[in-house]
Amino acid sequence: MTGALGTVFVANRGEIAVRVVRACRDLGLRSVTCYADPDAGSPHTVLADASVRLPGDTAAETYLAADALVRTALAAGADAVHPGYGFLAEDAGFAERVRAAGLVWVGPSPDAMRALGDKVSARAVARAVGAPMAAGTDRPVTGPGEVEAFADEHGLPVAVKAARGGGGRGLRVAWTRAEIPDLYASAVREAEQAFGAGECFVERYLPRARHVEVQVLADDAGGVLVLGTRDCSVQRRHQKLVEEAPAPGLPDALRTVLHDSAVAICRHAGYTGAGTVEFLVGADGTASFLEVNTRVQVEHPVSEEVTGIDVVVEQLRIAGGARLPVTGVHPVAGHAVELRINAEDPSRGFVPSPGTVARLRLPGGPGVRVECGVAEGSSVGLGFDSLIAKVVVWGRDRDQALARARRAVAETEVEGVRTVLPVHRDLLRDDAFTGPELRVHTRWLEEEYVPAPDGPDVGRRATAGVVRVGRRRLAVPLPGMPSITGPAADAAREALTGAGDGAGGAGIPHDLLVSPIQGSVVRVLVEDGRHVGVGEVVAVVEAMKMENPVRAGVAGVVADLAVAVGDSVAQDAPICRLVADPAA
Structure with a gap:
């Protein structure tokens, strides 16, 4: 049934590695997984027939180290390599290395990968087969000037997209001509980090699609x-x-x-x-x-x-x-629905929420399937993606599937990290998603979703107001109200303001801008003395393969800039102060 295959090396981690291990077992094949040091003891290492350590902590040192992965597969006696998704799964060069080593590549040929994996x-x-298609460039663009020229010809909005890879990385949508240069630079930078190549193309963006x-x-x-x-x-x-x-x-x-x-x-x-x-x-x-x-x-x-x-x-x-x-x-x-349970904080705009899974209770019952890559005690780190588990439900029709989904998320409990579960629970009661006419689109969560009164406080904190700047919703501290509270907030306040315990834990003053996540600073767009407006990007912090812009909630002049490119910052760590501009 599987030809000469006997042992499959899984060049991945987490729930997809578990999924491949189970498929191998169904076919009577031996499976060997690999792991970076932070993944030691994870379910994909326990369920496989064997698991091999890849020395290192980061993705670049381990799951993206193509030559090391091939050597490990050979040493493990593998006949084939399954790449899962992400990492090197769409890297034609890795597929060629696997084949050149005499191993079977579980995927399309490198030629097909190049023809279809590159978006251009x-x-x-x-186009050759007559598939429906919006206007776009037929080659990667060389700079923001070409993007601007395309927008002038075809109109706004336009999407700047990484030519390689997927998962939404290296994708930026420009709604105005003025934001094209910054968005182009951000797309290129994220594409380089995620896929090792910064080539991007541009196409007409379909709103509400x-x-x-x-x-x-x-x-x-x-x-x-x-x-x-x-x-x-x-x-x-x-x-x-x-x-x-x-x-x-x-x-x-x-x-x-x-x-x-x-x-x-x-x-x-x-x-x-x-x-x-x-x-x-x-x-x-x-x-x-x-x-x-x-x-x-x-x-x-x-x-x-x-x-x-x-x-x-x-x-x-x-x-x-x-x-x-x-x-x-x-x-x-029938009908099936999948809910991704990610370690992200909806109250901060879905920023990653690293930590240790202290409690994990997963659902069951008729029509419920769970794909999970962690266990209690597992660490969800900044170096990899935020997916904890997938809850998949089936019903004889969509209504039954949604009812079972509501039951499943009600049974699911995750402690130790913040998750998107509150959003799922709210979404499954929202008529835009559950009603007879599906009204959601790819920007619906950012642009139109309003949490139920007893639902998650998405995109805002309980002590913050929300304003719209163009198509963006921004959390803006209300006058006299703290924007963030807690130990990290106290430390950040003390670092920049000198306030100690006498402040009574009132929280970070509204003029202090802090990092929404723990991560690495990949861009700083201001300097001390620079005036910024509401919604302007001050810095960009990257974590779990996602760039997170830090935007000004109030207009003011930058003072006490505390970060530089390459710095590691904690959640709620100070970025700068924004002092009221006397001339404003």
Whole structure:
């Protein structure tokens, strides 16, 4: 069934490594995982037949060290390498290294990865087969001037997007011409950090668009199996939070166009293995090709639940030379929803929340499936992504799936780190998501979502007001009210103001700007004496593969700037003070 495969080396971590280990066991294959020092003792190291230490603490030293991973796979006696998602999963050079070492690569060929993994060349493939597509550049742009010229020709808003990789990293949307230079620089910087290459292209951005994708499997004989559609429109920072299958509310004609386009793109590129063809669907029903993810995706379980096809098992079978048991469009039965449980703080705009998982209670019962990569005592660090677990529910229809999802999140408990669970609980009661007409879109959480009175305080603190600057919601401390309280706030206040215990724990003064997260400073855009306006970016702090802009909540003059590029900062650590401008 899997040809010459006997031992599979999993070049990844967390819940996807656990998922691959279980698929190997279902097929009677031996699995070997690897781990960085912070992941020692994690579930993916315990469940595998063997696990090998990769010396180092950071992603660059371990899960991104291509040559070291190949050497480790060979030393472990592996026949094949499964890359999971993220890290090197879409790196054609890594796939070539694996093959050159005599190992089987569980994924598409390096040529297909290059043709479809690079968004510019993928657009060329989509254009060649007649897939629907918005206007965009046919090559990477060389600077912000080209982005501005594109915006002048095609109009705003425009999206600057990393040519490689996915997951929303290296993606910035410009709504005004003036913000293009900074957003272009940010996209390039994040693309370099995430994918090792900063090339970006630009395309027309569709406001209020839904994110709809097609799951495919393809074998070496040219067979392609479509496992239906998914809707992944509930996102923050262009990264998915909730996914469901099939995508609700699509006209049959449009669903057929998306299915046919996905098949044509895969056949044109000679694609094999599991892949996802992604589209945007505008508010007017206009569809536009987005990209191809040349790997298994985080949200693959919802497609499995409605089709009964094990995507990871099929990946392994195809890599071992087997053909697909069926081709064409697989029928779907029922409805499935996946909720990503991330270690993030919704009250601070979904910033990462590192720490140790002190308590973990996961749901069960009819129709509930959980994919988890941590256990009680596991550390959720800044160096890797924030995903703790995925709660996947199935129902005979969408209403039953949503009811089971409400039950599942009510049973789920995570302590030690903040999570997005309050948002999920609130979302599952919001008519925009649960009603007969799906009204969510990729920017809905940032632009339109209003928490229920007893729901999470998203995007604001209880002691802060909220204002809109353009399309952004900003937390603004109210006069005379503290913006942050607690030990970290007290330390930060004392560091810049000299206030001690006599302040009575009133919190950070409203003129003090602090880091929303623990992380590394990757950009400082001001200096002492510089005037900044409300909403202006003062610095950028990176953690868990995400850049977090630190914006001014009030207008003022920068004083006592406390950070520089390369500094490590704690959550609530002081960035600077903003002194009222006498001339304002």
